[in-house]
Every structure is written in C-alpha cells, then in structure tokens.
Amino acid sequence: MEKWFVSAKRADFQEIGRKFGIDAVTARLIRNRDVVGDEAVREYLYGSRKDLYAPQLMKDCRKTAEILKEKIAEKKKIRVIGDYDIDGVNATCILYKGLIRCGAEADVEIPDRMKDGYGLNKNLIQYAYEEGIDTILTCDNGIAAVDEIAEAKRLGMTVLITDHHELQERIPEADAIVNPKQPECTYPYKSLCGAAVAYKLMICLYELCGIPVEETDAFIEFAAIATVGDVMDLTGENRILVKEGLKMINQTSNRGLKALIRANGLEDAQISSYHIGFVLGPCINASGRLDTAKRALELLLAEDDAVAEDLAHTLKELNDERKDMTQQGVAQAIELIEEGVLKEDKVLVVYLPDCHESLAGIIAGRIRERYHKPVFVLTDAADGLKGSGRSIETYNMFAEMSKCAELFTKFGGHPMAAGLSLPRENMEAFHKKINENSVLTEDDFIPKVTIDVPMPISYITERLVEELGLLEPFGKGNTKPLFAEKSLNILSARILGKNRNVIKLQVLGAAGTVMEAMYFGDVERFQEYLREKFGHTETEKLFQGRENAVTLSLAYYPGINEFRGNRTLQIVIQSYQ
Template identity: 55%
Template sequence: MEKWFVAMKKADFNGIAEKYQISPIIARLMRNRDVIGDEAIDFYLNGTVEDLYDGLLMKDMDRAVDILKEKIEEGKKIRVIGDYDIDGVNATYILQQGLAGLGADVDTDIPDRIKDGYGLNQMLIDRALEDDVDTIITCDNGIAAMNEIAYGKENGMTIVVTDHHEVPYLEENGEKKYLLPPADAVVDPHRADCEYPFKGLCGAAVAYKLVEVLYRVSGKSEQEVEHLQESLMENVAIATIGDVMDLVGENRVFVKKGLEFLKTTKNEGLHALMQCTGVDTANLNTYHVGFVIGPCINAGGRLDTAKRALELLNASNRREAVTLAADLKELNDSRKEMTEEGVEEAVRQIESSSWKDDQVLVVYLPECHESIAGIIAGRIKERYYRPTFVLTRGESGVKGSGRSIEAYDMFAEMSRCRELFTKFGGHKLAAGLSLEEEKVEVFRKRINELADLTEEDLQMKVSIDMRLPFPYINEELIHELKILEPFGKGNGKPLFAESKLRVIQPRIFGKNRNVLKCRLEDQQGNQMEAVYFGEVEDCLQQMEKKQIMSFTYYPTVNEYMGKRTIQLTIVNYQ
C-alpha cells in the first residue's frame, strides 16, 4: 500500500510569481524542489553556460593541467582509462577528443566488466607499460585505486586521476581518515579539501571541466572554447542523465544545453543511434536519453565490450555509425529480453518461497548474466518495495548487485556482515558484492536478522506537489511547466492530485494491450481525458469495482491527426 502526502512547503508564492513573471503554481513547484532565495531562483530559471564555475576551483586541477600541458608539448604518450558504463564511456571520449584537439599523442583503454571488473587494475597498467605509455589519466574511476596507482608510480608512470566518486576512508576514534591515491594529481570534487562549490558532477563533467581549463591555459581562442562546448557538452548531458545524477545546480545547465546541442548533433554515431532507435529529435528530452539512447550505450559494456560504444562516438562516417548503432540496439534488445526473463524467474522464486515475507529480498539466479543483476534488483525492489539483492554465478564464486529503498542504508547494513563477502562496495541505495556460493543462504539469513525496518519504512511514499482541480488545467499551464525542465532525479516531474473523481468508460487498448484510457469527472462535473501506462489490468479491475477514486497525475497535450486535447497521465491511483 502506498502512503500519499502533499508537500506543504511555505513561501510567498505570489511575491515570487510577480517578481519572476511566472505563475504562483510554478513558484510553489520550485519551492517544493528546494529552490530558495533570489540567487537560486534566478539560476534555476535563467542559468546559462556562462554561470558555470571555473574548473580551476577544483583541488589539483592546476596541477593536472600543468602536467598534461607539459606532456603534450613533449609529445609523450598519454592513455585515458575510463569505465564501462555510460558515464565512463562519455568521460573517456571527452578526454580523448579534448587532448587530441590540443595535439596530444593519446589513446584509450576501458576495462572489461567481467574479466577486469570496475576501475583501474594491474592488468591495465601492465598493458600501458607494454605500450610505452608515459602518462595515464583516469576518468570516472581511480579514487579508490590506491595500490594500482602505487604500482604504476613504482614503474615510473605519471598518473592523473579524475573521478567523482566518494573518497574511501578509515574510521579511527570516530574520525574519518581519507585515503587519497598516490597519483600526481587527484581531481575529484568529493575530496574533503576541495572547495569547488558544486559536488554533484558526474565523471564526464569533471573530465569536461579539465579539458575546458586545458584549452584556456593553452591559449585557445574563445571561439575554439565555444566549439569545444558545442561538440562535447552533449556527452556531459548524456552521462549526467545516464549516471542518474541530481538535476540541480550546474547539472541542470549541462543537461539543458547539452540536449539542445544533441538535437542537431554533428556526432555521426549519436545521430545514427537516435535514428535507429526512433527518437523524435525535435522533442528530445531526458526520457529519451535515460530510457532509449542510454541503455544502448550501456549495453556494450554489459553484454560485450564498452569499447563498442566508444567506437560509436568516434565513428568517422555515416556507414560505420549506422552499423555500430544497429549493433548496440541489438545488444540492448537482447539485454531487455534477458532482463524480462530474469525478473519473471525472480518473481516466481519469491512467490513460491518461505522468504516471501523477508524484509530484505535475496534472490539467487545462477544462470543470469551478472551484468543485468542490478537492473533486475531494481525492478524487484520497485515491485515489492523491499531492499533487494540479486545474485548470479560468476567465474569464481557468486556475484551480485543490490538496490535499496529510502529507509535502508544498504552499504552500512552490508558493512555489518562484511566477513561474509570476498569483496563489496557501494552506497546507501545501491551496492555490489562477491561471496562464496555456500554463503548465499547464510547471507540471506544474516542480512534479514540485521534488518529492523518498520511497517512504515516498507510503505512506498508518494510525494504530491499539490492538489490541482480540473478548472486550473489549461494549455498555458502545461506550456509553463516546461520552465521546470529538464526533469530527472532531484528535479522530478511535478505530481498533482485530485480526489473523489468518477471514472467513465475505462478501456485497455494498444497493440500490446498496455495502455488504459478513460475519462475522469470531478464533483462539479468537469471532465478530463486520462491515460495510464502501468499495470493496466490491475488498474482496470479497481476502476470497474470502485468508480470513485483518487489519482495523481501530470497534465500533457496530446496531438493526434492535427487535433490537440488536454490529457492527464495517471501516475498513481487509490
């Protein structure tokens, strides 16, 4: 059962509306997203690329730039080592393009998800040594590669780290002792001694900041810097959305601007990928990146090699781009199929087992491809609203991924039974682990013994922005809601609600029977068209049984055969 509550945050909505020439509804929605005070409101509504912070404010940025500038001048061989996900691939591309644009002798390497695992490892460094690489620059990884970087340094390498992950630490007498890797420069806004004002950047954004500073320091003209923005900001946007960063502060500017550039991209690979997945570029938004383009880029690293996605970004002609895009789409289609099978098997296991009522679900799917365990865990978590671990059989032992709910700090809870794992890591809402097969049952039992979630913790909370009676809903308001875009984590799509609505003529249609349509009527007799895309059969049953219901929704304009109608997209119902 869901628990609905209306955000009741206070502010002078009429005053804000008047000052910024917006409606009081928009003022209230911004306040609900914690946009408070003139500076923040102005930046939220009008922030541009010019308002972004100077990358030199990041600790060690000056050092990293000096090192790279010198290495480029000396013609030394530089290797970018990224990661196999959407952020890592785009960060790798940004550094490679940026350095090449300054005349560097640069190449790339990305670890293999299954053979190498995440981040820098000794094998990657040995490979670089064999290839006479002088300098390694990491992106989206490196902050935790203490021993690997020490090994590279012992072998005479210069190493620059750019990352956005938390800095590992040890706790001594209640004090955190941070463990920075022994690199020549460590650029990461999460360093305790880094005074960069915005901490929420993804790996690609940190890489972009470095390239931009490098261009300015190398005496490139303003025009060349602008060209850099045009060609690489779309990659920052894709990575920010794909790595599910909060769309606040600088990230909103990066995504807003990056999506604009992406609509008319000069990148052959991205253009081909949008065409082959049928993305409507004129109306491109965060949804297309998060759920259509992004998963294709990620599919390479999941089922094959992330180098495929990097090749796509680097494609030099249309023919090559079209072939690579089709390959990635095909990989993603099979990833989707495998995910559906995995979810079905997980549900079957849960429903037919004694641990159906466990507070923490631990599902073992030995045959499942380890790279999709996290996606399946996310889907199961959503279905049962419980912290969920999905384990698979790896090359040595069992590997798994976990996804959590708001009330359960997954990494902290795992730390309480760390002796069970051969390896583990993560944060509050997601984690990864390895353990021996015979410990799977022990882990299930132990992690549940440690859990002390209340009934309320296990209730899905639906935060509603405001009650919005039907007479307020018009095209003008729907158009004005666009001011709040781009939507995503940290800047969610507004959610409105109304109660005591009569449901008229609910019916399911669509070639996959996955859309429900109906009309909703309020107590004054005002009617609205509505559509629902969730579990349509369940919804239809409720509607036929109840007839008077409460709904949360988002208003949109539906255009069909040149006719425009206002339509509510139903999100939740009670």
C-alpha cells in the same frame, strides 16, 4: 497500497509568481524542490552556460592541465583509462577528443566488465607500461585504486586522476587528482559526474594550449548524456549542463548520436532527459554489459556515417537482447518469491544462477519496485557468487552490509545501491544475517507518494502546461511535478496499444471538467484493483462506456495531446486510489 502525502513547504507563492512572471502553482513547485532565494530561483528558471563555475576552482584541475600540456609538448604517450558505463564512456570520449585536438599522442583503454571489473587494475597498468605509455589519465575511476596507482608510480609512469566518486580512507599517490569531492577542493558544486569533471579539465587544457575555449562547448552534450545516464542529481550546475546539452543533442552534428537517435526511431522527437535515461542511455550501457563498451565509444567517435549506422544498430540490438534477458530474469525472480518463503522476508535475497551478472542490478531494481523491499540479486560467477542490491529510502544498504562484512570477499556501494562478491557457501548465512539484523517495519514496505500540489483538473490550462516546461529537465533531484484530485468520476475506460499495455480513461472533475487520462502502468493490476473495489459489474460497465459507480483519486502530470493538428489537454496518471 500507497500512502499519499502533500508536500507542505512554505513561501509567499503569489509574490514569487509576481516577481518572476510565473503561476503561483509553478512557484510552489520550485519551493518544493528546495530552491530558495531570488538568485537560486533565477538560476533554476533561466540558468545558462554563463552560470557554470570556473574549472580553475576545482583542486588540481589547472595543475593536471599543465602536466598534460607538458607531456603533449614532449610527445609523450598518454593513455586515457575510462569505465564501461555511460558516464565512463562519455568521459573517455571527451578526454580523448580533447587531447587529440591539443596535439597529444593519446589512446584509450576501457576495462572489460567481466574480465577486468571496475576501474584500474594491475593488468591494465602492466599493459600500459609494456606499450611504452608515459602518462595514465583516468576518468570516472581511479580514486579508489591506491595499490594500482602505487604500482604505476613504481614503474615510473605519471598518473592523473579525474573522478567523481566518494573518497575512501586511503587516497592514491597520483601526480594530480581532479575530484570535487576532495575535502580541500573549493569547487562550489560537488555532484558532477565523471564526464562533467572531464569537460572541466578540457576547458583548462584548451586555455593553456591557446585553443578557443568555446570549442569545449561541443563536449556539453556528452556531459549531459552522462549526467542523466549516471542518475546524478539534476540540481544546480548539473541541471544547466543537461538543459544546454539537450538543446545541442536535438541538433547534434555527432554522427554516432545522430545514428543512435535514428536507430531508435526518434529522429522526429524532441529528445528529453527521458529519452536519454530510458532509450538512448541503455543502448550505450548495453555494450558494456553484454559486449564491450569500446563499441559505444567507437560510436561517439565515428567519423563515417555508414560505420555510425552499423554501430548504432548493433547497440540497439544489444539493448533489445538486454531487455529480453532482464524480463526473463525478473519473471524468474518473481516466481521464486511468490512460490517460496522469500515473500515473508524483510530483505529479499534472490539467487538466479544463470542470470548475466551485469543484469543483476537492473533486475534487483525491478523487484524492489514491485515489492517495495530492499533486494539483492545473486548470480554465479567464476569465483563464487556476485550480486547487486537496490534499496528503499528507509534502509541504508551499505551500512547494513557493513554489519556482515565478514561474509563478503568484496563489497561496496551507498545507501540505495550496492555490489558484492561472496563465496557460494556463505549465501545462506548472508540471507539469514541480513534479515535478522533488519529493523524494517510493515510501514516501511508501503510506498510513499509525495503530491506537490492538490489541484483540480479544471485548473489546468495550456499556458500552465507550457510554463511547467521551465522546470525541465526532470530526473533525480528534480522530479516531475505531481498533482492530485480526489474522487474523480471515471466515465469510460479503453485498453490501447498493440501489447494492450495502456489504459485511456475519460474522467470528470468536481468542477464539471471532462478530460482524457492516460495510464501507462500495470494494466492487469489496475483492472484487478477496480474489480476488488467496485465489483465485476461496475468495472464491466466502465469498459463499455456506460454509466457506472467508479470513482478514483488520481495523482497526475498534465500535458497536451497533439493529434492531426488538434491540441487537447490531458493528464498522465502516476498513481491512483
């Protein structure tokens, strides 16, 4: 079961509330997100485009724009080389659209995930050279391509890098590098995604080419999609880009986006960061996983409604296929863990020979959620095994992999996620060594739930729920607030949904408030928990709506349910004890 903690960061919440005209509860939530000081609170609540930093502050941003302007004037061929994920596709779209608007002779290339792998490779360089390309402009990749860029320079090409990934020991000898993570870069915000870096570059280029800079505002929606889809921290400038981008997406004129929203049945919805992260974004990513990311790029660039509709439906079908394949992979992994000795391991290494290699990371993430352990999923590849890992907070995956680096042909990543390739014969040695080296304890395998504010449901009002909207968009680095009340009486329970995957409860708080509570988690596990805790008879009574002895502590987020013109307060349950 989980351990619950209450966030205990201190501040004068009443004073912050008075100063900004917000509830003291909202003030506490803002402090819990490490937003401190009047200016930071103002930007958090009301930040807009005018609070975005000038792109000229980013090292080489203006220099890159100057080189591009020169190449455009000389009618040189420019090739944008992007990446096959949601960030790479959106970054490519921004650069290509921007270059064409500035009169460039430009085209694009996106590597194939299976054939080319990530980022620049020497084949892509060779093709560009053979096709008479003068300048390569990368996005969402390039900072690690030292040898590949050296090859392009040897062939006489100009290479411009825009990227946001961490720098490695060697830095490519490109003509210019735009990446806020460069140590000598003075740009104040370091956590931009690749598409946001591309957007910043286009502001500089439009300025130099005498095009109204306001036209680059059209790129904000692509930067927002990439920021959420690439799971960047929704802090500072990222939060503003996503907030502004969501406004634009909800009235977008982009044919492809409109078609994708329609294909997913969201035309009447208010698109939020949730829809990007879990509905629209996975469709864009699915094309790079199971087909080619060029389809997703074609969608964003589509100038014809019929073409956009076709592409949107193709991406939706690919994503549905990806979901089915993921479910099968997750089920196979759970079976292997439950029926074998793997369950005892501190670090799970699961071999799924037939799993599509692009799904290994998603499956690892699902298994990590279920067991709250670090997970590696390995699958067969052309030259051995490939895999992806997903970690827990107390386990630095990249550092632990570095301790057995000799077993891999290639590996990389960060504390929470990693990718690897290794010879098939090294699999057992990897499984053994990664577990022998682990110093994880049983306590590390208990999920931790951080409660923002212990708050009885009687405190919830429509005004407070609407005020919580000021804290959006939610995501990594700006999580949805979590409230909790202990020992609520559960008056009744019903299972809903055509897949019977939702539970609706009637709950009674300590102050006598009765409210509906929705639970969208694992229904079977919830019922099992009730039967274990309160017995079969009391659980039956609960589902029959009869008086019963069931009480639960609930961690929740408050909302408003609108049905046939009626608005009622409700809570959505995140965790229970």
